[in-house]
Amino acid sequence: MSSFLKSSIGKKLVMSISGLFLMMFLLIHLTVNAMLLIPDGGDTYNAAAHFMATNPLIKIVEPVLGIGFVIHIIWAFILTLENRRARGNVRYASGNATNDVAWASKNMLVLGITILAFLIIHLANFWVKMKLTGDPLLEHVTVNIGGVDTQVENAYALVNTAFSYLWIVVIYVIAGIGLALHLSHGFWSAFQTIGMSNQIWRKRLTVLGCAYAWVVGLGFSVIALVQYICY
Numbered sequence: 001m002s003s004f005l006k007s008s009i010g011k012k013l014v015m016s017i018s019g020l021f022l023m024m025f026l027l028i029h030l031t032v033n034a035m036l037l038i039p040d041g042g043d044t045y046n047a048a049a050h051f052m053a054t055n056p057l058i059k060i061v062e063p064v065l066g067i068g069f070v071i072h073i074i075w076a077f078i079l080t081l082e083n084r085r086a087r088g089n090v091r092y093a094s095g096n097a098t099n100d101v102a103w104a105s106k107n108m109l110v111l112g113i114t115i116l117a118f119l120i121i122h123l124a125n126f127w128v129k130m131k132l133t134g135d136p137l138l139e140h141v142t143v144n145i146g147g148v149d150t151q152v153e154n155a156y157a158l159v160n161t162a163f164s165y166l167w168i169v170v171i172y173v174i175a176g177i178g179l180a181l182h183l184s185h186g187f188w189s190a191f192q193t194i195g196m197s198n199q200i201w202r203k204r205l206t207v208l209g210c211a212y213a214w215v216v217g218l219g220f221s222v223i224a225l226v227q228y229i230c231y
Contacts, residue, residue, distance in 0.1 A: 011075050011082075016190035018072040023187065023212070025065055026179075030219045037226055042156025043143045049155035050145070053130070073116060080109045103181075105189070111182040118175035125162050130155065137161055163227035172224035180217025184210050 035045040187209030
C-alpha cells in the first residue's frame with residue numbers, strides 16, 4: 001500500500017479522492033452561504049450556521065475536511081514538481097506547448113495557490129473569529145428553530161460587515177473566478193483518474209464539470225457582491 005501511494009498513479013488517486021471530497025463540501029458551503037440572500041435579517045443564515053456549529057456529525061467531518069485540504073495541497077505540489085522533472089517546464093497533467101489543452105489544466109498549481117491565499121484570508125476573517133477568538137459582532141441573538149426560540153451567535157452580522165468592505169468583495173470575486181477555473185479542470189480529471197475515462201463519459205463529465213465549477217465559483221462571487229450592494 002505504501003509503495004502504491006508513492007507511485008504517480010497512487011498520488012493522482014489521492015489527489016482525485018481528496019478533490020472530490022472537497023467538491024462536496026463546497027456545494028454544502030455554497031448552499032449555506034446562499035441563505036445570506038434571504039431577506040429576513042439573517043435569521044435563516046444564523047439558524048443554519050448554528051446547526052453547522054453544533055451538529056456532532058459536522059464536528060467529526062470538520063477535522064477530516066482540514067486534513068483533506070492539507071493532503072490535496074501537499075500532493076498538488078509533489079505532483080507538479082514530479083511532472084516538471086519528467087517533462088520540463090510542464091504544468092499539472094498537461095504541457096504548456098500543447099495547443100489543445102485548456103489554460104486551466106496548464107495552470108492548476110497557480111490557481112491552487114490563488115485559492116489557498118484566499119482560504120487563509122477567509123479563515124482569518126470568519127473561522128478564527130467564530131471558533132477561537134470571538135468577536136463583538138457575534139453577540140447572541142434569538143432565532144426560531146423548529147418552533148423553538150434559540151439563542152445563537154449572530155454569524156450574519158459578522159459576514160455582512162465583512163462584505164461591506166469593497167476590497168474583501170473584490171478578493172471574493174477574484175477567488176470565485178479562480179475557483180471556477182480550477183474546478184473546471186479538476187472535476188473531470190478526478191473522475192478520469194478513478195476510471196471514468198472513456199470518450200462518452202469524458203464529454204459528459206467535461207460539460208457537468210464546467211456547469212458545477214461556474215455555479216460554485218460564480219455563486220460565491222455573486223453572494224459577496226449582492227451583500228455589498230443590497231445589504
